[in-house]
Every structure is written in C-alpha cells, then in structure tokens.
Amino acid sequence: MKVVKFGGSSVANGEQIKKITNIIHADIERRVVVVSAPGKRYSEDVKVTDLLIQLGETIRDGGKYDEVYDWIMGRFQSIIDELELPQEVYQTISEKIDASIQHVIEEGERGLDALKACGEDGAALLVSAYLNQSGLDAAYVNPSEAGIVVRDQPGGALVLEESFERLYQLRERSEVLVIPGFFGFTPEEKLVTFSRGGSDITGSIVAAGVKADLYENFTDVDSVFSVNPMLVDNPQPMTSLTYREMRELSYAGFTVFHDEALIPAVKAKIPVCIKNTNNPSAPGTMIVSELEDRERDVVGIASDSGFLNIYVSKFLMNREIGFGRRLLQILEDEGVSFEHAPSGIDDMSVILREHQLPPEKESIVLKRIKDELEVDTVLIERGMALIMIVGEGMNHNIGMASRAATAFREAQVNIEMINQGSSEVSMMFGVKSSGLPAAVRSLYRTFFQEEKVKQS
Amino acid sequence: MKVVKFGGSSVANGEQIKKITNIIHADIERRVVVVSAPGKRYSEDVKVTDLLIQLGETIRDGGKYDEVYDWIMGRFQSIIDELELPQEVYQTISEKIDASIQHVIEEGERGLDALKACGEDGAALLVSAYLNQSGLDAAYVNPSEAGIVVRDQPGGALVLEESFERLYQLRERSEVLVIPGFFGFTPEEKLVTFSRGGSDITGSIVAAGVKADLYENFTDVDSVFSVNPMLVDNPQPMTSLTYREMRELSYAGFTVFHDEALIPAVKAKIPVCIKNTNNPSAPGTMIVSELEDRERDVVGIASDSGFLNIYVSKFLMNREIGFGRRLLQILEDEGVSFEHAPSGIDDMSVILREHQLPPEKESIVLKRIKDELEVDTVLIERGMALIMIVGEGMNHNIGMASRAATAFREAQVNIEMINQGSSEVSMMFGVKSSGLPAAVRSLYRTFFQEEKVKQS
Numbered sequence: 013m014k015v016v017k018f019g020g021s022s023v024a025n026g027e028q029i030k031k032i033t034n035i036i037h038a039d040i041e042r043r044v045v046v047v048s049a050p051g052k053r054y055s056e057d058v059k060v061t062d063l064l065i066q067l068g069e070t071i072r073d074g075g076k077y078d079e080v081y082d083w084i085m086g087r088f089q090s091i092i093d094e095l096e097l098p099q100e101v102y103q104t105i106s107e108k109i110d111a112s113i114q115h116v117i118e119e120g121e122r123g124l125d126a127l128k129a130c131g132e133d134g135a136a137l138l139v140s141a142y143l144n145q146s147g148l149d150a151a152y153v154n155p156s157e158a159g160i161v162v163r164d165q166p167g168g169a170l171v172l173e174e175s176f177e178r179l180y181q182l183r184e185r186s187e188v189l190v191i192p193g194f195f196g197f198t199p200e201e202k203l204v205t206f207s208r209g210g211s212d213i214t215g216s217i218v219a220a221g222v223k224a225d226l227y228e229n230f231t232d233v234d235s236v237f238s239v240n241p242m243l244v245d246n247p248q249p250m251t252s253l254t255y256r257e258m259r260e261l262s263y264a265g266f267t268v269f270h271d272e273a274l275i276p277a278v279k280a281k282i283p284v285c286i287k288n289t290n291n292p293s294a295p296g297t298m299i300v301s302e303l304e305d306r307e308r309d310v311v312g313i314a315s316d317s318g319f320l321n322i323y324v325s326k327f328l329m330n331r332e333i334g335f336g337r338r339l340l341q342i343l344e345d346e347g348v349s350f351e352h353a354p355s356g357i358d359d360m361s362v363i364l365r366e367h368q369l370p371p372e373k374e375s376i377v378l379k380r381i382k383d384e385l386e387v388d389t390v391l392i393e394r395g396m397a398l399i400m401i402v403g404e405g406m407n408h409n410i411g412m413a414s415r416a417a418t419a420f421r422e423a424q425v426n427i428e429m430i431n432q433g434s435s436e437v438s439m440m441f442g443v444k445s446s447g448l449p450a451a452v453r454s455l456y457r458t459f460f461q462e463e464k465v466k467q468s
Numbered sequence: 469m470k471v472v473k474f475g476g477s478s479v480a481n482g483e484q485i486k487k488i489t490n491i492i493h494a495d496i497e498r499r500v501v502v503v504s505a506p507g508k509r510y511s512e513d514v515k516v517t518d519l520l521i522q523l524g525e526t527i528r529d530g531g532k533y534d535e536v537y538d539w540i541m542g543r544f545q546s547i548i549d550e551l552e553l554p555q556e557v558y559q560t561i562s563e564k565i566d567a568s569i570q571h572v573i574e575e576g577e578r579g580l581d582a583l584k585a586c587g588e589d590g591a592a593l594l595v596s597a598y599l600n601q602s603g604l605d606a607a608y609v610n611p612s613e614a615g616i617v618v619r620d621q622p623g624g625a626l627v628l629e630e631s632f633e634r635l636y637q638l639r640e641r642s643e644v645l646v647i648p649g650f651f652g653f654t655p656e657e658k659l660v661t662f663s664r665g666g667s668d669i670t671g672s673i674v675a676a677g678v679k680a681d682l683y684e685n686f687t688d689v690d691s692v693f694s695v696n697p698m699l700v701d702n703p704q705p706m707t708s709l710t711y712r713e714m715r716e717l718s719y720a721g722f723t724v725f726h727d728e729a730l731i732p733a734v735k736a737k738i739p740v741c742i743k744n745t746n747n748p749s750a751p752g753t754m755i756v757s758e759l760e761d762r763e764r765d766v767v768g769i770a771s772d773s774g775f776l777n778i779y780v781s782k783f784l785m786n787r788e789i790g791f792g793r794r795l796l797q798i799l800e801d802e803g804v805s806f807e808h809a810p811s812g813i814d815d816m817s818v819i820l821r822e823h824q825l826p827p828e829k830e831s832i833v834l835k836r837i838k839d840e841l842e843v844d845t846v847l848i849e850r851g852m853a854l855i856m857i858v859g860e861g862m863n864h865n866i867g868m869a870s871r872a873a874t875a876f877r878e879a880q881v882n883i884e885m886i887n888q889g890s891s892e893v894s895m896m897f898g899v900k901s902s903g904l905p906a907a908v909r910s911l912y913r914t915f916f917q918e919e920k921v922k923q924s
Contacts (some may be wrong), residue, residue, distance in 0.1 A: 017798035018619040042610055045789070052895075062706055064871075131655065152738055161563045166642075184912040256814075257816055259813050260812070262813075263786070263813045275784070278784075287816055321889075323890075327735075328731070331717070332718075333800060333803075333805050334796075334800045336806075336809070337796035337797055337800055340790075340792055340793040340796065341793055344789060344790045344793055347789075349789050349790075352810070352813075352889075353792065353809065353811065354808070354810070354888070354889040354890040355807075355808055355809065355886055355887075355890050355895065356716070356717050356719075356887075356890035356891030356896075357716055357718070357891070359716055359888050359890045359891055360889070360890055363889075396639075400786055409875075409882075410877055410880055410881065410882045412883075413869075413876065413877075413883045413886060414870065414873035414874040414876065414877040417869035417870035417872075417873040417874075418870040418871075418873075418874065419871075420866075420869065420870065421866055421867040421870040424866055425868045427869045427888065428889060429888060429889030430869060430886045430887075430888040430889060430895075431810055431811075431812075431886075431889070432810070432883065432885060432886040432888045433810040433817050433884060433885030433886060433898060434779075434811050434812040434817045434889070435812030435814070435815055436814045438812065439886075440812075442889060455763075
C-alpha cells in the first residue's frame with residue numbers, strides 16, 4: 013500500500029488533476045491520496061490558500077469581500093468545468109466555504125483556521141469526484157473521519173499519538189481514499205491547521221498511520237538536486253539519500269522539502285520518494301533508512317548564509333571548569349539557540365543564525381558574557397555562511413577532509429571554521445558569505461564532476 | 469636587568485656551577501639568579517630533591533635514615549670540594565638540613581615541605597659562594613627576604629599579589645642576587661613549596677616582580693623543538709614563538725617546559741628565552757608577546773595520545789534547546805573537564821583525557837546521560853590522539869586546512885575530528901592513536917621540509 017501526496021501545483025487546474033488521476037490509475041497500490049490546495053497555474057497566479065487568508069482577514073476586519081470570494085469560487089468552478097464534474101461538487105465546496113465565512117463573522121480570528129483549510133478540502137472533493145468519474149472507486153475522507161487528532165498550539169497543530177492507530181483502520185477501506193492535507197481536529201472536534209506547508213505533514217502522518225510500504229511525495233521537480241541550482245547549473249539529481257543525510261542537509265537550509273514534515277514517516281521507517289507529477293516515470297529521489305550501494309561518497313552540498321559568530325577569549329580559560337557550559341547557559345537563558353561551539357585553550361566561538369540575535373538581545377547577551385564570565389574579549393562577527401557536505405560514504409574515508417579543504421583553497425576562500433567529529437556523515441565549514449558561491453561551485457566540481465568513482 | 473633561572477642539571481656538580489658562573493660573568497645585566505636543587509649527574513643518579521623526600525618520609529615513619537642523610541650531605545660536600553669553597557658553606561647547609569629534620573621529628577607530615585626545599589636552598593648557597601669566589605659581588609637571598617609571599621594550598625603554593633611589589637625592591641640591590649627556587653613563605657612565615665618543577669615558577673615570579681627586560685630559563689637543550697624528537701629525527705628548533713602559540717602548543721602535551729609556570733612572566737609581558745647551560749652561545753627559543761617576521765606559517769606541531777570521545781546521538785537533538793549545555797553540566801557535576809565538544813544536528817561528541825574518566829566515573833556519567841538526556845545512543849571511544857598545528861601565520865592563510873588535511877591523507881590516517889574556528893593560531897585534529905606517528909611525520913614534512921617560503 014502506498015500513500016501519495018500531491019502538492020499545490022499538481023491540483024492547480026483540471027489538466028493537472030488528470031495527470032494525478034493517471035498516476036493513481038497506474039499503480040493499484042496507490043490507495044491513499046493526500047492533496048494540497050490548488051496552487052499557482054502560472055508565475056503571477058495566486059495560491060488558493062493565500063486567497064482564503066485574504067478573504068478571512070478582510071471579513072475579520074469588516075471589509076468588503078465579494079471580489080476575493082468570487083475569485084476563489086472561480087478557481088473551483090473552472091476546474092469543475094475543465095473536468096466536466098457534476099455541479100453538486102461546486103455546491104458542496106461553496107457550502108463549506110460559506111459556513112466557514114459564517115464562523116469568521118461570528119468568532120473573528122478563531123474562525124480563520126477553518127476557512128484557511130477550505131483550499132485543501134475543496135481539492136480533495138474535486139480529486140475524489142474525478143477519480144470516481146474516471147472509473148475508480150474513490151472516497152473523500154475528512155481528517156476527522158480519517159482519525160487525525162491534534163493538539164492546538166500556537167503556530168501549528170501537533171499530531172497526537174492516538175492518530176496513528178486510528179489511521180491504521182483506513183487499511184480496511186476498499187476505495188481509493190482522498191484526504192485533504194494541512195489540518196486535523198482536536199479531541200473537542202475543533203479544526204486546527206498545521207504550520208504552512210502542512211500537507212506534507214498530513215501525508216507523512218497518514219503514511220506512518222497506515223504503515224504504507226512507500227510514501228510518494230509528488231512535486232513539480234524530477235528529484236532533489238545535490239546542490240542549490242541557483243549556484244550550480246544543471247546540478248546532478250540525488251537518486252537516493254538516507255534519513256541521516258536528509259537531516260544533515262536540512263541543517264544548513266536545504267529547502268527543497270521541509271524535513272521536519274517527514275518526521276512521522278521517518279520514525280515509522282516508511283521509505284519516502286520525492287517524484288514529479290509532470291514526469292511520473294522519472295525515478296525521483298528515494299529517502300531510505302539504510303544506505304544502498306552508491307557510486308559517490310558525497311550525496312549533497314547544502315549551504316546557507318545569515319550566520320554570526322560570537323567570539324570569546326580569556327587567558328587561562330581552560331583552567332576554568334564549566335566556562336563553556338556557563339556561556340551556553342547565558343544563551344539558553346536568553347532563548348538563543350546555537351549551531352556549533354568550537355573551543356580552544358583560551359577561546360571559544362559560538363555560531364548561530366543572525367536572526368537569533370536581534371540588536372536588543374545582542375546587547376544583553378554581550379553584557380552578560382562580559383560581566384558574568386569576566387572575559388578579555390567578546391566580539392560578534394556577522395555575515396557568515398555555513399556549507400555542509402553530506403554523505404554516508406564519508407564515514408572513515410581517508411582523504412575526504414583533504415579533498416574538501418583543497419576545494420576551498422582552489423576557490424581562494426578562507427575557511428573560518430570546520431566542524432567535523434560529531435556526525436559521521438557530514439563536514440561543516442564556515443566561510444564569509446561573500447565566499448559562499450565560489451566555494452560551493454568548487455566543492456561541486458571536486459565531489460561531483462572530477463571523480464566518477466570512489467577513492468580512498 | 470635579566471633574571472636567569474638554572475635547572476637541576478645546571479647545578480648538579482662543580483663543573484656545571486662553573487659554567488653558570490661564566491654565563492653570569494658574560495652579561496652584566498644578569499643580576500638575579502634563581503636555582504633548582506642539584507639534579508642528576510648521570511642517568512642512574514638520583515636528584516637531591518628525591519633524596520630529601522626519601523629522608524623526610526623515613527624520619528616521619530620512624531625509620532633509620534643515616535644512609536640517605538650521608539648521601540645527601542655527600543652531594544653537597546663533593547661540590548664544595550670540586551669548587552674549593554670554604555667549609556663554612558657546608559656548615560650552613562648542614563645546619564639548615566638538621567633544623568629541618570628536627571621539624572619533621574616534631575611536626576611529622578607538616579614539617580616535610582621545609583626539608584624538601586633544602587636542595588634549592590643549598591644550591592643557592594653554593595652558587596652565591598662560588599660567584600663571590602670568582603670575583604663577583606653576590607648574595608644569597610632567602611625567598612622570605614626577597615618577598616615571595618604565598619598562600620598555602622594543597623598541591624602547591626599560590627603566589628600572592630603583594631609579592632610583586634616587594635620583589636621590585638630587589639632592583640635597589642647592587643649585588644648579583646641568588647634566590648633558591650621552589651618555595652615561598654606564607655604571611656605567617658611558614659615555608660611552603662610550589663608544585664613539582666616549582667623553580668620555574670619562582671623564576672617567572674621574580675622576573676615579573678623585578679620587571680626584568682628578559683627572563684632566561686637555562687635548561688639542557690639548545691632550544692625547544694618544533695615537533696616531538698621521539699617522532700621526527702633532528703627536528704628544527706623554534707627560534708621564537710608567541711605566548712599564544714606557547715599556550716596552544718601546551719594544549720596537546722608539549723612537554724619541554726611547563727607553560728603554566730610562565731604565567732606570571734607572561735602576564736607581566738616579560739619576554740622569556742629558553743637557553744642551554746652547556747651551550748650558552750646558541751640563540752635558544754624566545755617566547756614573546758608579539759609576532760616578529762617569520763619565514764613559516766606553522767611554528768610547531770604538538771601531539772599527545774590518551775584521549776577518548778563520548779559520542780551521543782538523539783533524533784531531533786537540534787530541536788531541544790539546552791541539550792549541549794545539559795550534557796556539559798553532567799560532566800561538570802562529576803568533575804570531568806573536557807577539551808572540545810563538536811556538535812551536529814542529531815549528535816554531539818565530547819573529547820577528553822582518558823584519565824578524566826576512570827571506570828567507576830564512566831558508569832555514573834553514562835547512566836546519567838542515558839537517564840537524564842534520554843539519548844538514542846551513547847558510546848565511548850578510547851585510544852584517541854590529538855594533534856595540533858600552531859602558528860600565528862595560519863590566521864587567514866587560505867589553504868592551511870588543505871595542506872594539513874592532505875598531510876593526513878598522504879599518511880593514510882583518517883581524521884576523526886577537526887577543531888578549527890575558535891583559535892586563530894591553531895588547528896586541532898583527532899585521530900586514532902595508532903595513526904599518530906605517521907600523521908605527525910607527514911605534517912612535519914608538509915610544513916617544515918617541503919616549503920621554505922610562505923604560500924598563500
């Protein structure tokens with residue numbers, strides 16, 4: 013049994029829904045479908061979810077909302093027309109939206125979640141109707157009926173453990189089930205949405221719950237790239253990567269997918285495949301628990317800028333037991349989380365994201381470090397970037413560090429920081445942001461272009 | 469004004485004392501002399517301090533001590549004979565030793581410090597007498613008279629701040645002053661010794677107190693080597709290094725001198741020169757506060773084995789604010805100090821000296837990590853070595869990491885850990901102990917033999 017999830021571009025219009033219908037027809041194992049809200053049809057288009065948010069906020073603020081309402085309903089109507097679906101489907105969708113509008117009028121802010129979720133809900137109704145029309149026995153299943161129980165918490169719902177057992181019951185159903193993504197219900201039956209991009213979370217929860225053999229996540233790319241395509245032309249695709257590699261790649265801002273959305277599937281050891289709705293025969297990128305045989309040591313290069321370094325020095329620091337711990341305690345007290353903290357005999361650095369240290373917090377943290385730790389120097393260096401090379405094959409491969417460091421040298425980029433020694437599947441480098449593009453290109457040449465076979 | 473300190477081999481017999489007399493004659497600025505106790509004359513010989521400890525412990529335990537007493541007095545008598553010094557010097561030394569023996573008989577354990585210090589005291593009496601005989605105006609100065617005031621604490625005396633001002637008064641004296649190393653007096657006039665090797669501490673305190681232009685530390689080597697001569701044949705000497713470099717080199721067990729003994733001199737910014745009594749015209753190794761122009765980027769390679777790695781992994785560790793801090797807190801609670809703690813997204817390592825974690829402590833620490841941090845994995849990897857390359861020239865030199873990592877690759881040694889990013893003057897590498905000799909030799913070839921000029 014496979015769970016398939018389709019993103020917004022895959023349900024953006026009738027043509028796309030025909031594609032996903034073909035995909036479901038092509039494999040009898042694809043028995044549970046999770047859908048996002050209709051996305052953009054062209055680059056200037058607006059996603060239905062954004063329209064719904066605009067609608068909700070306009071109503072909440074007492075504004076005139078006819079135009080945006082008509083726009084939304086037009087999106088659904090055009091798909092119905094394109095797919096020649098019965099008008100009853102439109103009726104069901106519009107009744108749900110009208111009811112949600114009524115909630116917002118009555119409850120204000122608290123009613124917004126239900127309205128925001130109408131995009132996914134409508135898409136699920138459309139897809140299930142079209143699947144039926146195409147000859148499959150399909151059924152729309154509401155998350156409440158499916159068993160997705162969540163805890164309401166600011167910024168996003170959190171799935172409750174009991175959901176997984178309840179979802180497992182879906183295996184009894186004989187139809188192809190279509191579940192709207194992005195929301196669940198509290199035990200008190202209140203609709204709550206996940207954080208943005210939450211359809212991926214729903215797909216992952218459902219895959220874990222039904223104990224799927226595979227969770228297919230359909231997007232609009234053939235596979236995940238081994239390096240940021242903004243930095244390298246036509247980068248190689250990743251055919252497979254392990255959960256560990258995925259976690260490491262996400263560390264320095266690998267943004268193709270939201271790794272935390274995959275947590276439920278990873279915990280249940282469900283393999284995940286990232287595929288393309290527009291090219292379903294492409295193999296995609298498999299995310300698996302165990303490494304298969306692979307040609308390369310390095311699977312991907314992740315990079316991100318926007319980091320800073322707090323540098324602290326104090327003569328005889330190494331004789332002060334607990335110095336490092338007390339420095340980290342100050343950051344923890346101030347709610348600042350850090351990425352890495354290399355220490356020397358008389359100095360220590362802490363690398364963190366710049367947004368963790370806005371100016372008002374910076375002055376508090378600096379003052380506390382000076383006063384409480386009586387340091388000789390404390391400096392903040394902004395404009396740092398982190399670059400990470402990731403691959404299970406790096407483990408115990410003599411010469412990895414040499415090849416990587418030589419790539420930086422060839423790019424004439426100074427390495428400010430190296431973090432190796434904790435994870436066996438990655439090495440992290442800190443450079444000045446200005447050096448990031450050249451360094452990434454040079455690393456890509458070293459690990460993806462110059463050598464086609466393993467070295468040791 | 470220079471303060472000169474002579475180690476045990478420089479006062480081991482009359483011939484050596486003649487050499488140091490020549491050294492003092494050769495430079496009118498050498499006005500304050502600090503001496504150790506007579507050391508070994510040949511490899512099977514016993515140091516006078518060890519004989520004094522044996523004497524004291526025998527007396528404390530009520531044993532027969534004639535033989536060791538005669539041995540000690542024989543050492544002093546033979547020097548007096550060799551240098552043809554007046555017999556009164558012997559009289560003074562033996563009276564002091566007899567008085568100290570009386571203390572041990574009366575006070576037991578508490579009297580031992582005074583007896584242990586008789587070696588340095590006797591050496592100072594001998595040297596001052598011979599300097600006078602050689603035509604210099606010299607005077608023995610007791611540490612109490614000199615102004616070395618200390619706090620008595622287990623394991624070694626700690627100098628009190630007031631000493632420095634009192635020592636400054638010595639500048640008024642016109643004679644060459646000879647001060648015994650290794651001990652000071654509490655404000656209550658109790659004699660207390662420094663930790664073993666404490667003559668270096670005395671020399672450094674005196675140099676700081678008199679605000680010497682130079683502190684010369686005479687040993688039996690021409691200079692400090694750039695790498696452990698047990699690992700590399702005929703290694704290059706270091707002609708100069710900075711305090712920062714010295715601190716970093718001491719991190720991984722660079723044992724030529726005890727860097728903490730130099731702290732008072734370093735704090736007072738007194739330049740230090742390590743020289744050879746047996747070859748005083750050799751330039752020695754200068755330890756300075758500011759880098760002078762130098763041919764090489766790397767000044768030294770330090771290495772030591774006997775480290776271990778505590779490896780901890782936990783899925784989603786990076787979302788747990790304070791995880792790293794709590795791990796370090798457990799170690800701190802158990803009195804375990806660490807060297808470096810690299811962290812990844814889901815794992816963290818802590819590198820420490822093996823002796824920090826004896827078996828009974830290991831089980832407590834492991835249990836606390838498992839129970840309190842609820843980790844997925846915690847492993848201890850023993851048999852690790854640390855290798856450190858040090859040099860002020862490394863700062864912002866593109867390609868340093870590449871050259872170093874390539875040296876490991878050429879030695880076919882896998883790098884388990886890299887620590888770069890805190891100190892600007894060093895890079896630290898962790899390897900398995902078995903790989904240490906090959907890695908050090910390869911690094912030496914790279915940084916000291918292959919290139920004679922700076923690269924960038």
